[in-house]
Amino acid sequence: MIGYILRRIGTSIVILIGVSIFIFGLLHAIYPSPAIDVLGSRANTVLIQAWNKQNGFDEPWLEQYLRYVGNLLRGNLGWSYKLNQSVASLFGEVWQRSAWLSGAALVLSVVIAVPLGVYQAVRRNTVGDYVATSLAFIVYAMPVFFLGLILINVFALDLHWFGFEASQSNSLLSIIVDVHDMTLPIVTLTLLTIASYSRYMRSSAMDVLAQDYIKVARAKGLPERLVLLRHLLRNACLPMVTLIGLSIPYLLAGNLITETLFNYRGLGLLFYTALGNVDYNVLLAYTLIGAVLTIIGNLIADIALTVADPRIRLA
Amino acid sequence: MRKRIVGSLALVAVGVTALAACSSSSSSSSSSSTTPTSSATPSSSSTSSGTAAALPGQYGSVPNEATGPETAGTITVAAPPNAAPTWILPIVTGAANSVFTVPEFDYQMYRPLYWLLNGVEPKETPAMSLANDPVWSNGDKTVTFTLKSNYKWSNGQPVTSQDVLFWWYLMKAAIKESPANWAYYTPGLGVPDQVKSITAPNSSTVVLNLTAAVNPVWFQEDSLGAIQPMPSQSWDIDATGGKPITDWATNPADAKKIYDYLSGQAKSLSTYATNPLWQIVDGPYKLSSFTTSTGAFTMVPNTNYGGPHATTESSWQSVPFTSDAAEFNAVKSGSIDIGYVPLTDLPQATSLTSSYNEFGYSDFGWSYVAYNFKDTTSDFNNIIDKLYIRQALAHLEDEAGYIHAFFYGAGGQGFGPVPAIPQSPYSPSNALTDPYPFSTSDAATILKDNGWNVVPNGTDTCAKPGSGAGECGAGIAAGTKLEWNVIYNTSPAIIGEQVQDWASQARSVGITMNLSSSNFNYMIENYNDPSSPKTIDKWAMEDFGGFTDSTYPTTFGVFNSTGSSNLGGYADPEADKLITASISSSNPDAVTAEAEYLTEQQPGLFQPNPDSAFASGILVWKKDVSGPPTSFQSLTQYGWNPEFWFLTS
Numbered sequence: 001m002i003g004y005i006l007r008r009i010g011t012s013i014v015i016l017i018g019v020s021i022f023i024f025g026l027l028h029a030i031y032p033s034p035a036i037d038v039l040g041s042r043a044n045t046v047l048i049q050a051w052n053k054q055n056g057f058d059e060p061w062l063e064q065y066l067r068y069v070g071n072l073l074r075g076n077l078g079w080s081y082k083l084n085q086s087v088a089s090l091f092g093e094v095w096q097r098s099a100w101l102s103g104a105a106l107v108l109s110v111v112i113a114v115p116l117g118v119y120q121a122v123r124r125n126t127v128g129d130y131v132a133t134s135l136a137f138i139v140y141a142m143p144v145f146f147l148g149l150i151l152i153n154v155f156a157l158d159l160h161w162f163g164f165e166a167s168q169s170n171s172l173l174s175i176i177v178d179v180h181d182m183t184l185p186i187v188t189l190t191l192l193t194i195a196s197y198s199r200y201m202r203s204s205a206m207d208v209l210a211q212d213y214i215k216v217a218r219a220k221g222l223p224e225r226l227v228l229l230r231h232l233l234r235n236a237c238l239p240m241v242t243l244i245g246l247s248i249p250y251l252l253a254g255n256l257i258t259e260t261l262f263n264y265r266g267l268g269l270l271f272y273t274a275l276g277n278v279d280y281n282v283l284l285a286y287t288l289i290g291a292v293l294t295i296i297g298n299l300i301a302d303i304a305l306t307v308a309d310p311r312i313r314l315a
Numbered sequence: 316m317r318k319r320i321v322g323s324l325a326l327v328a329v330g331v332t333a334l335a336a337c338s339s340s341s342s343s344s345s346s347s348s349t350t351p352t353s354s355a356t357p358s359s360s361s362t363s364s365g366t367a368a369a370l371p372g373q374y375g376s377v378p379n380e381a382t383g384p385e386t387a388g389t390i391t392v393a394a395p396p397n398a399a400p401t402w403i404l405p406i407v408t409g410a411a412n413s414v415f416t417v418p419e420f421d422y423q424m425y426r427p428l429y430w431l432l433n434g435v436e437p438k439e440t441p442a443m444s445l446a447n448d449p450v451w452s453n454g455d456k457t458v459t460f461t462l463k464s465n466y467k468w469s470n471g472q473p474v475t476s477q478d479v480l481f482w483w484y485l486m487k488a489a490i491k492e493s494p495a496n497w498a499y500y501t502p503g504l505g506v507p508d509q510v511k512s513i514t515a516p517n518s519s520t521v522v523l524n525l526t527a528a529v530n531p532v533w534f535q536e537d538s539l540g541a542i543q544p545m546p547s548q549s550w551d552i553d554a555t556g557g558k559p560i561t562d563w564a565t566n567p568a569d570a571k572k573i574y575d576y577l578s579g580q581a582k583s584l585s586t587y588a589t590n591p592l593w594q595i596v597d598g599p600y601k602l603s604s605f606t607t608s609t610g611a612f613t614m615v616p617n618t619n620y621g622g623p624h625a626t627t628e629s630s631w632q633s634v635p636f637t638s639d640a641a642e643f644n645a646v647k648s649g650s651i652d653i654g655y656v657p658l659t660d661l662p663q664a665t666s667l668t669s670s671y672n673e674f675g676y677s678d679f680g681w682s683y684v685a686y687n688f689k690d691t692t693s694d695f696n697n698i699i700d701k702l703y704i705r706q707a708l709a710h711l712e713d714e715a716g717y718i719h720a721f722f723y724g725a726g727g728q729g730f731g732p733v734p735a736i737p738q739s740p741y742s743p744s745n746a747l748t749d750p751y752p753f754s755t756s757d758a759a760t761i762l763k764d765n766g767w768n769v770v771p772n773g774t775d776t777c778a779k780p781g782s783g784a785g786e787c788g789a790g791i792a793a794g795t796k797l798e799w800n801v802i803y804n805t806s807p808a809i810i811g812e813q814v815q816d817w818a819s820q821a822r823s824v825g826i827t828m829n830l831s832s833s834n835f836n837y838m839i840e841n842y843n844d845p846s847s848p849k850t851i852d853k854w855a856m857e858d859f860g861g862f863t864d865s866t867y868p869t870t871f872g873v874f875n876s877t878g879s880s881n882l883g884g885y886a887d888p889e890a891d892k893l894i895t896a897s898i899s900s901s902n903p904d905a906v907t908a909e910a911e912y913l914t915e916q917q918p919g920l921f922q923p924n925p926d927s928a929f930a931s932g933i934l935v936w937k938k939d940v941s942g943p944p945t946s947f948q949s950l951t952q953y954g955w956n957p958e959f960w961f962l963t964s
Contacts, residue, residue, distance in 0.1 A: 036843070037836045039409040039495065042862065042872055044879040045845070046502045047409055051495035081410050084401040085584055085607065093608035149640065157647055164644040170608060260396075263641035265609050273397055278836055 005299070012295045019291045020072075023284060024065050033057040034278035038082055055081060068284070078281030080274070087285045090270060096172045098266035101182075101258070102251045105189035110244065113194045114237065117201020118228060121209055121236075124202075132198065140195035148188045148261040155184060166264035185262040189255055200243060205236040234308060241308055245301020249293035367944035370435060372736045374675030374725040374926055374933050377948060381941035385627040385961035389613070390940060392957070393642050393654035394419075394635040395929040399610020403593055403602075404581040405482070405543035406489050406574070412498035414863070414953040415929070419633070421543070423614055423955065424596040426622070428460070428479075429540040431866040432954040434945030435737040437679045438866065439536075442623050443956075445474060445544065445597070446521075449535055455528040455901050460539065462519045465621035468546050469596045476515035481547035483513055484563050488570040489578070496578070501872075504898070505529075505538035530905060533898045536867040546595045550577060588612070599624055599958035600631075610635045614957070624958035625942060631957045639930065646671070652940050653950075658809070658931040661723040667935055675926035675933030676951040677727035679737050679868075682861030684801070684814065684920035687854055687883035689844055695799050695855045697790030703765050705917040709751035710758040711820040712813075714923045721812045725926035725933055731914025732870045734924055737952065741868055741904075743911030750914060759824040767797070767825075774798060775825035798827040799855035802842060805832045807931060813922060814858050828856070835859055844884045857882070861922070863953070869897040869906050874918050885918040927951060939964045 031037065035048040035057065043051075052058045056067065071078060077087035120129045139147065156164035163181035167174065175182060208214065209232060217227045256268035267286070274282035306312045366376040400420035402411030407421065430443035441448065449460040466474045487507055489496035502508060512524045525534075551559045553572035563570040580592055587593055587605040594601055599622065600614035616628035636642035639657035646654040647663075649670060656664045656673070664673055686699045698704055709730075718726040727736035733746045751757075759769050766779030766787040775797040777787040787795070803814040811832065818828035833842075838859045841850050862873065872878040875894045876886035893909040896902060914921075925931040928950045936947060939962055946959035 031836070031840055036839055039498075040412070042880045043409060044501055044872070047495050047500065050493045051409060054493045054495060082401070083399075084411060084582055089607075145640075152644055157644065164648045164650075165641055168609070168611075170606060260638040261640055263637045263645075265637060269637050276397065276836070 001303075005303075008295075008299050008302075012292075012299075015295060016288065016291055020069065020284070020288055021065070023287045024068065025061070027278075027280060027283060028061055028064075031278050031280075034280060037278040072288075077285040080279050080282050082277040082279050083273075083282075087281045090282065091267065091285065091289070093170075094266050094270060097175065097264065098255075098259070098268065099251050100172060100175055101166070101185060101189065101264065101266060102255060104182075104186050105193060106244070106247055106251070108186065108190045109193035109197055110240070112190070113197035114201055114233075114240065116194070116198045117203075118205045118233060118236065120198065120202040121205030122228065124206065133202075136195040136198055139191050140199075144188065144192055144255075144257045145261055147191065148184070148258060151184050151188055152261075166259075166262040168263070185258050185264060188262075189258055197240065197243065200239055201236065204239045205232060208232050208236045211235070238305060238309055241304045242301045245297045245304065246294075248297030248300065249290050251293070367948075370676065370736070370948075371738070372676070372727045375673035377674050377944040378672055378938075378941070380943050381961075381963045383963055385625060386964065387627045387629045388962045390629050390631045390957065390960055390962070391634050391650075391652045392631055393645065393651050393929075394610065394633045395642065395655070396636060396638055398929060399635055400612070401584070402581055403587055404577050405545060406486050406496065406578075407498045409495040409498045418953050419955050420612070422598060423600040423957070424593070424598045424602065424617075425543045425545070426466070426598045427540055428542045428544070429535065431536055431540050432949055432952055434948035435676050435679075435952055437737060437739045437864070437868070437952070446539075449531070449539060451531045453524075455531055456525045457522065458525070458531070458534065458539070459520060459522045462521075462544075463621075464519070466597055467619050467621050468549070469594065469601060469617045469619045470546075470549065471619060472546070472548060473518070474544050474597050475518045475547075476521045477518070477547045478544035479521050479542060480513060480515050480564055481551070482542060482545045483507070484567075484570045485545065485574045485577070488567060488574040491567070492571070492574070499541045504871075505534065506541065509538075528899065528901065530896070530898050530900055530902070532903050533867050533869065533906070537865055537869075540866070544597065546597075549595045550592060552576065597621075599628070603630070616958070620958070622958070625961045627961055628958055629961055631960070639932070646935060649937075653934075653936045655928050655930070655932045656935055658722060658725065658807070658925055661725055661933065664933060664935070671935040671937055672947075673933055673935050674947060674951070675725040676948065677729075677734065677736060677924035678863055678927045679734065679739065679866075679952055680861055680863035680924060681729050681732050681734055682810075682858075682922040682924055684817075684856050684858040684922065685842075685882045686856055686885070686919055687842075687844065687851070688886065689851050689884040690799075690853075690855045692800075692852050692855065693798065694791060694795055697788070698795070698797065698799075699855070701765070701788045701791075702916065703761050703788075705920075706751055707758040707761040707824075708821070708826075708920055709917050710754050710761070711824070711826075712751075712817055712920060712922070713753040713820065714749065716753070717809075717813050717816065718923050721809045722923070722925045722931075726923045727926070728923045729921045731910055731921055732874070733864070733868050733910040733914070739864075739866075739868060741907045741910060743907050743914060745911055745914045751917070753820075755820055755823050758820075762797075762824065770825040771823055773825050774827055796827070797825065798829070800829045800831065801856040801858070802831050802833050802838065802854050803858040804835050804838060804860060806835065809925060809931070810858050810860065817920070833857075843880075843882050845879055845881060851884075856920075858922075861924070867897075867906060869909060870894060870913060871898055874913060883919075887916065887918070890916065890918070929953075 033052050035051045036043060039047055039051055056064055079086055080090055083090060116132060120132050123129050152164050155161045162183045166185045167178040167181040169175050214227060214231055217231050256272050259266040259269045271286045366378050398415035400416045402408060402416050405421055405425040407417060426445050428444060428446045430440045433440045445466050446460045446462050449458045451458055462474055462476060468474060486497055490500050494500050509526050509529060510523050511526050514522045516522060551561060551563060551573060553560060553576045560569045560573055563573055580590060584607040588602045596617055599617055599620040601617050602612060603615045604613040611633060613630060613632045615630045634651060642654055643657055643660050645651045688696055688700055690696055714728045718724060727734055729735060730749050731746050733739055733742050735747050762769050762775060766777060766785055767775045768778040769775050777791050777793055777795040779786045780791055780793045782789045801814060804810050814830060818830055821828050838857055841847050842854045842857045844851050871894050873880045874885055875891050890912060893912050896905040897909045926933050928934045934950050940960055941963050942959040942961060946956040949956055
């Protein structure tokens with residue numbers, strides 16, 4: 001196991017270097033210098049040249065890249081020239097907010113989608129299955145922006161049960177306990193995820209139900225509850241483990257639409273703003289962190305699979 | 316003051332978006348009441364109906380200032396997406412320059428020499444200027460101005476000529492380090508390059524000797540108007556707790572040290588509200604809180620402010636939003652005092668009239684489709700340089716229809732670089748009435764009269780090549796087609812809607828416009844001939860939005876042949892002459908002549924402007940928030956005067 005993890009870390013470093021070169025090159029190919037985006041299209045050439053010099057964009061591409069990597073290795077993610085803050089501080093201000101929103105929605109989704117999917121598989125082609133399937137399709141097909149707007153209009157503006165925007169506090173603890181304001185954004189994200197996960201779970205559970213060991217378990221007289229808990233659930237959850245592993249990057253990547261709609265400043269919005277400003281350092285840091293989380297998520301999923309299914313061995 | 320906005324935010328703002336509004340509510344906390352006295356505010360006329368005199372083309376109305384008791388409290392004001400201030404030192408960098416950083420934030424604490432806005436009117440409000448109007452002499456090569464005695468720093472010290480010089484020498488140190496350190500710097504033009512010397516003969520007088528004669532109006536509004544005195548007796552240090560450095564005027568190295576220290580402090584956003592430096596202000600407000608993660612901030616009254624203000628001043632709080640939709644939800648819930656209804660939600664605005672006042676007016680600026688006069692693809696350069704072609708294209712634009720259909724009635728027409736509304740002291744007569752009104756038949760007639768075979772819904776071709784009367788014109792061969800590409804910005808949607816309709820009308824007279832969409836950043840990076848000469852033949856027309864005008868609306872930089880923002884290489888000797896006169900002749904009407912000529916010549920397709928405040932939309936404010944009408948009207952022009960607002964309950 002340790003050898004496997006070390007090999008994966010080695011591979012990951014190569015991948016990260018590749019990602020950094022690709023993103024850095026891509027940004028420079030599209031926007032050789034963001035000067036005009038930062039200074040505005042009425043900026044004169046003297047200002048543009050001065051700004052390029054001030055920020056190192058007058059140097060060859062490779063020199064810029066090596067300087068960037070050098071800073072990165074020293075833990076310096078760079079400076080956002082549009083937001084006038086270090087990239088590290090920008091991320092530090094909001095990552096917990098994004099993590100809480102996405103994390104809470106992910107946990108709720110799993111808690112609801114897994115039993116729902118099993119129920120639908122066991123009771124497939126019944127009224128309950130049809131209703132759950134229909135609702136899942138409706139929510140899945142609905143743009144998140146639209147779903148959020150409906151929830152806000154009904155539950156915040158009409159019924160006044162919840163806030164029309166997410167918590168504006170800077171304290172994570174305050175955000176966590178602010179059920180009034182955090183319910184709607186979390187529910188918006190959760191509904192969408194449930195719609196997706198429950199379908200995976202239903203399909204996976206149906207496959208497992210057709211396996212011989214389920215028939216054997218039933219034939220030897222094991223109660224249905226134990227059949228489902230001991231033999232079906234664990235095996236049916238294997239695809240979910242991979243899915244959840246791949247969802248880990250979203251914990252920090254943020255959810256742009258939900259954050260935007262619910263006035264919740266998180267990493268998704270930070271990335272979107274950086275795109276508009278062609279804010280190189282924020283974009284690079286965001287992409288690299290996303291890559292790191294994707295790699296970690298995959299690694300965790302692989303390890304979790306071996307725990308869930310002893311037949312799987314890492315090599 | 317309005318020279319401010321030449322950054323991308325402003326560009327987006329004209330073509331794009333929103334408004335602000337206010338109201339009271341749960342967010343307003345009353346604290347004290349007094350009897351009002353008349354405020355020395357910008358002028359505005361009122362009617363017996365209880366509302367301010369209607370302005371041409373306005374949406375909604377503005378109630379007269381309430382006459383009952385004034386109540387102080389905290390007024391919440393919506394801030395649209397991407398509006399968080401990112402700079403505090405009143406030598407604003409190019410990267411930080413925006414309508415939100417400067418008028419909403421910076422000017423509340425550090426006033427410019429001249430306040431160049433009066434309600435929606437782009438003209439000075441003398442009572443709110445720190446200095447008296449300048450006096451010119453020596454053939455417009457020497458300018459002298461005096462500071463008013465009523466303006467003081469919050470520590471009680473007067474604003475003096477030394478404070479102007481302090482700003483001056485630190486600004487020079489800033490641009491010596493990098494020209495990008497001061498957003499308004501244009502090499503060789505205006506402040507400081509056209510100034511030979513600056514002196515302060517006494518504590519209230521400043522004299523500038525210029526290298527050459529300039530247009531006095533232009534210099535006052537675009538150069539002197541950008542000066543923001545800084546407290547020389549408090550900020551003359553190069554370290555926290557350091558000893559005063561007094562030779563900044565004679566020792567550039569020391570000026571640099573001070574600038575480096577102050578600009579370094581301005582990079583610490585988290586200390587904006589706590590750093591003692593930024594508590595010394597000459598504006599009506601001090602910063603009391605600032606949240607770096609959101610850009611939210613609160614301003615409290617500066618009790619030593621010497622300018623006009625409400626008898627009972629309120630604090631105000633900027634409440635940032637991540638989207639127009641989130642902001643509109645806040646307005647619908649009644650949780651914000653001053654906000655905006657985004658243009659796309661305007662049909663819902665009537666549901667707010669019981670609790671909010673509503674007012675809409677377009678910003679003083681211009682939106683346009685830029686023409687590429689250097690695009691040789693299919694001889695487009697030889698086509699677009701013909702005035703009759705540009706006139707025909709203008710006839711195909713249905714501005715009134717766009718305002719009705721796409722802006723929900725909230726917008727103002729624009730026929731040239733000075734819009735029809737707001738009216739400016741420099742508006743030429745042809746800027747007020749469409750010189751080329753919408754008429755497809757007029758467009759077709761113009762083409763036929765100039766040698767084109769017009770094929771409605773087909774493709775027009777040149778039937779009579781040559782340079783004579785009734786012929787297509789120089790460089791256009793027989794059979795040349797009227798067909799080219801148009802690239803438009805997808806955000807906001809109204810840009811695409813207008814361009815698509817225009818292309819549709821063009822199609823009806825046989826002109827084919829091949830449309831493609833892009834985004835703002837890509838367009839200004841790649842479809843800008845002075846910056847990207849390699850892409851000169853990639854575009855014939857583009858619509859990215861437009862520009863917010865300075866109070867003095869010269870198009871220097873945009874339509875002069877060497878302008879750095881002359882996107883499509885428009886070159887006309889007469890235009891060059893007029894534009895040059897706008898900045899260098901003593902004729903106060905020079906800029907009017909410039910605007911009149913460009914309106915006639917149509918160097919681009921000028922478009923209507925949607926109503927705006929912070930973006931496209933209309934302003935709304937709660938009915939228990941009052942003040943002079945101009946203090947609300949000015950929000951549609953990126954002007955902020957919260958010092959005049961008060962609560963009525």
